[in-house]
Amino acid sequence: MSLYALQRLTRPGQLRKVLVERGTEPLHLNFLSLFVALFGSYRAKVDFDLVVRQQYAFPILYAADAAKKYGYKAVTILEFGVAGGAGLLNMCRIAERTRKATGIEFRIYGFDTGTGMPEPIDYRDIPESFQAGDFPMDQDRLREALPDFAELVIGDIAETVPEFCRSLSEDAPIGFVAVDVDYYSSAKRTLDVLSAPPQLYLPIVPVYLDDIGVDGSNPWTGELLAVKEFNDAHEFRKIAPFTLLRSQRIFKNTQWIDRMFAAHIHDHAYRSSSYKGESQRLLPNEYINWHGSKPKGPTKVVGDESTERQAERVRSA
Template structure:
């Protein structure tokens, strides 16, 4: 069923053009290897070869689960801001289930949305040439009936719903990934305080997917990039930056999602604090130039 959905998605909505640009421009031997991975590979291998629908969710959810496992954390939560019709949220639930099976780390999913489509744009910073009031409405009841038990949908203005949600986040089930797909600068400003909780409520590095940074009109003075810049300026110990060297770490390097993947660094997290950070002593490094 999942394979048939992936095929339908590839052949509709202009996705075939994206596949041509991102995939068929990659080395031939990698695409040949992909066929074997698609048939026989493990779920982490499929993620590594970009063979999963919405790789921009698959990679960070797997990264978060693997990070949690290294820290001995058995449960995490992943968040989507900007649910609209819910296709992404339901896909996130599917990927959470597959990641859970592969890593043993339990994964809860929470979606945030106003439920009524987009509000009016504030000014040019909201990119009104691309988005406008009423875009992306939700059929709440239809979506609610489709949600699996692992998923929770929170409806309302995020400025009002985030504080109450953060009160429910436990250190033994921290936030591991945040997808920001709220389009406007003003909405992103209201969303990013989800990263203002206590340090133990997060993994030390939280992947952050910024969906709306790819239009030609986007720049550091509008949209999500401006909201991130203001977030970073206001918070000395919480910084959002492009995911470090991610493109060089990927097998397939032409995918657009790589440019939209950021990371929230929780610099006040206990594992990043000298007094509490613990790791094994590094071994002596040999030097072949010494006699």
């Protein structure tokens, strides 16, 4: 465990969180975790929630895997709400480790006013939990600490996002969006980053909603309201809880699972009806021989081995 991870444990509430999340999981999995922590691959550590800021480790690896499948070399990942920059620096470190594990390069952008929270508009911003002026940033120190593949985008998100969208490149589509801007009004403008042309995204973009855990959050306030309004306003883009994530995870009690959503880019070329496999796919039937008779001919099972070729075809169309 790194020094940073140990320091985090001393923060108020952190030890309790770890005890609730890990202490309630089966003992054998916690023992296995020790082995993975010492000898496991990066991918195994992500699976076992052993990477600091698991809520970024999973979606960044997911985005890299998807990028590889569709033939991209780089992915853009975004953090909205940077404050002191702990999350952004974690994101950079995770991106570096993911690059080593997958070969996919990352471009990282962190969005913030640089001066802390703006004024809340009304009850929808959950002002009982968040207030103007909270979380200012030391811009110079943070800039110095960032690696060359990451940069800050300073200003109100309502103004910086439209310009940022115009600068995006198809070579490095957006693959992950972390939303940690606390207010409904800021989250609403943040989600505008998912309204650009479809080729600027991976077909499924994990979206992490950090602030849906406060007591005042509900579908009529905060980030959940921003998501609802986004879905109402976009016919072919929908943000929904990440499909079957809890059942796919080894440790099921971590809070980040409930905060992980996905933006479905339904108008993406890879999700259109013209994106068809070149070869017919067959499902194997291991029960066909249940009488003991011999199969009559060879059974050809074609998996999705042609995915990369399809991707190449759609990209060049």
